[in-house]
Amino acid sequence: MEHVERDSMEVDVVIVGAGPSGLSAACRLMQQANEAEQELTVCVVEKGSEVGAHILSGAVFEPRALAELFPDWEERGAPLTTPAIRDELYLLKDAEKAQKLPNALVPKSMHNTGGDIQSGDSRRYVISAGNLCRWLAEQAEGLGVEIFPGFAAQETIVEDGVVKGILIGDMGVAADGQPKDGHMPGMELRAKYTLFAEGARGHLGKRLIEQYDLAAGRDPQHYGIGLKELWDVPADKHEPGLVLHGSGWPLAKDTHGGWFLYHAENQQVVVGLIMDLSYQNPWLSPFDEFQRMKHHPLLKQYLEGGSRVAYGARAITKGGLNCLPKMTFPGGLLIGCGAGTLNFAKIKGLHTAMKSGLVAAESVFEALAKGDEGGQELTAFTAKWEASWAYAELKESASFGPAIHKYGTVGGGAYNFLDQLLGGKLPTIHDTTPDHAALKPASEFEKIDYPKPDGKLSFDKASSVFLSNTNHEENQPCHLKLADPELPIRDNLPKYAEPAQRYCPVGVYEVVEDEAGQPKFQINFQNCIHCKTCDIKDPAQNITWVAPEGGGGPNYPNM
Template structure:
């Protein structure tokens, strides 16, 4: 097929913190050196920020470097953290507030801000456009383009106007080729192109597999009398039990709003577990419900997050391309923060790319100097010093693992001479349904807890119905013959949006995929025990439309 093609110096996939930081830093360098540079960012969401979901307590370290005058420029960081409360919830009704000395210092948040990263990304996009970056929302990067020598040549945007069988409708518009000297992949956690590149170029050779958590977030309007602007609450323990790890949070933002959520590590073993329902239970704990009761839920979302840390970081460069941010897994899970690290990885990428192009490089090479820039940066030091945080929790459990991390971080600054590894993939951890306890979750009360479909409605999720399903099954028989038979088809429960259902028909059980509900969390791509599901980009603008998550 003959397609339109556009040439750029740099194409960036994803308008999240890492992609926008890359774009801004590239144009800053070009301006400093008085050099012309053509940079474009493609974003699959309907607008910048539409697909951004993060807690978030934001550490401004990278932003201070990128825009030292960010306050004068009006960055949406208004709510400074005023206090940290950390609780161990030892039952559904009790919790112990932990003293500061017993908590890893990485969990302390002095100097940080409670923020909507969707709004921060909208602001970063404004800065990028002022610097001359072209941003194209509603254009998903569907495929990687390669040169004849195998190097990355750019990306192909997705076709628009295909029916469910892939046939062209009257509204058909073919995707465009966006070619570049260098392509930056900043898709966020479990990006489908990043996943392809890591496999194709063996970027994770010799590394621990990436590990993931599923993070939930709701925004609530609460009683002003209960609101404590700037208070950060973190919890461990209940409702996650029997080897399931993770933790909860509640952040008091501005305008009498709180951000409440739960992270469930996706290495859990019980196929009957429903992360969504664990989150609904969580809100009933007195330490959390005391703030929410009488309030109104105004937004809901969920997103997978990479939490493997330093031991799971792939090589980030390949000929003609680079993977940055959560696409590579740069989150510091010991801090439960990945926005500042994602931004820094993109800024380092920008410096390597600019140096190559400024020296007359026509692209297609491996940016070998990026690895050295990374190793010489505070980003490397921060991730290296927290390398054992997750593996220690998995190896020793929450109590002993937590004690090790407190000792390692507070007294040795992450420099204890041990290297713990977690080399089992999350999807390999599920036990057989017959060997696992069935979990009976309480019905939602529609005051603190809600059902999936009501929640998805609040995410403003929409997809064009007449389009190919973007949740691809390698074998259509596997969900019934293996996943249902052995694991009671866990997709019904691990999906936080009700996408997957088992329907009984006269011909037998059948998997129904409600792709219209998909909120692009990528959990199915991660947790499916047979790795039979591949998430790819749907038609442009599809998915959630988060206003200020």
């Protein structure tokens, strides 16, 4: 790292990311310190312009971990106001037909209402994950946590193999790397322990996994891309608490994924598509599949006559237990979706992410309370985590994703139904092909001719990125780094028809003609909504996502 004069601040614990796991850890740390009347400084840094700005999730929420953190969450006014009341699962056969699956054939992990729910608090709620995080941040600050939104963790400070904290990215650097007027070097935040709660494919977590070989002996991690819209709908089409899930059309049989449509509060509906990034066809565009999907009569009946008010997309870490890296290293922990704690069998990750944050906080506080000066590897965390209900959930559903990848949506679904019926007695299935390596040459597939958006149910990328409220300071270095700038045109274009043009859900990547009429790879980084799909799916792993200047990116409302 170049030598720059930087301010330095020392705290007990730094947490990277104000998402569900990071904020839960912050709250639990301070709860313990306050109970023990012990001095503790906890600081959370968040790259979004405010807490919740970059949070995007379905979400039907299971409040089990929340009830452990704040048993009085209802009195405290947690934003859980719409219980799930009706739960339906469909297979879309084609563009017109849908088959409702009988309740008895739905894997028990996917039930959200009634006596079919597994363990813990039997209620589920349709919520905004962003608003839950905003509320958690208020609780954290009330307990004495310092939260710094608009500050991006750019580097990890590692000394003698030990994580000592993070370096905040500089503010006011021009596109050519030179300081602009008002340039501010990033601060060093040094801590006894650093918790990385960055969400799916966190750029610091990715480096830590490589640096400490945390994925040794694990299957390669698997991801999906989740696309979501928020709609205002007419009162006669709104049924608060109605939860619909489905799979099938418009995705081809060898492309795995599923859709959701949840009726939230205030006459709003959230609709989305989750598509596995293990897909093979480079002509596929997750964004266009999502837009096409909304025209199915089953979904259209709820959206018609309504208006779209928000759009966003985010990668989802969905490999489950087989892909979960070791979460400890000297001086820190990897928690939440940055590690991959989502239970894909439930299509839920908020409760398990929060639980990983609680276990992390308890492990860190236990060490500090004994006078630990930091920098140790918190092996006690692993034992506590593996004894938790969240780990038991992941263990129970270890084959869920791999079975769908191996046997398809219907065959994999049948395998999982049987496995859950037999109490997990079937052999564990593994998927050892990384998502980026699943892509096949474009010549093996027909180009997909997507229908033009109608501006009522389906839309283009430009109007969608506008609804994500995305903004970046234009005169700054591009945060999408190419290891080999020639590779997209030289290799990816002839072999894969340069798939970045299609897998990016906001049109960051384009192939345009230069002045000589030759193809040129163009990166419109101002559009980036920080979904991380490019970092995951590029077949040559040539694109690395790093944090742009703090405060940049989407500003999601109620997502």
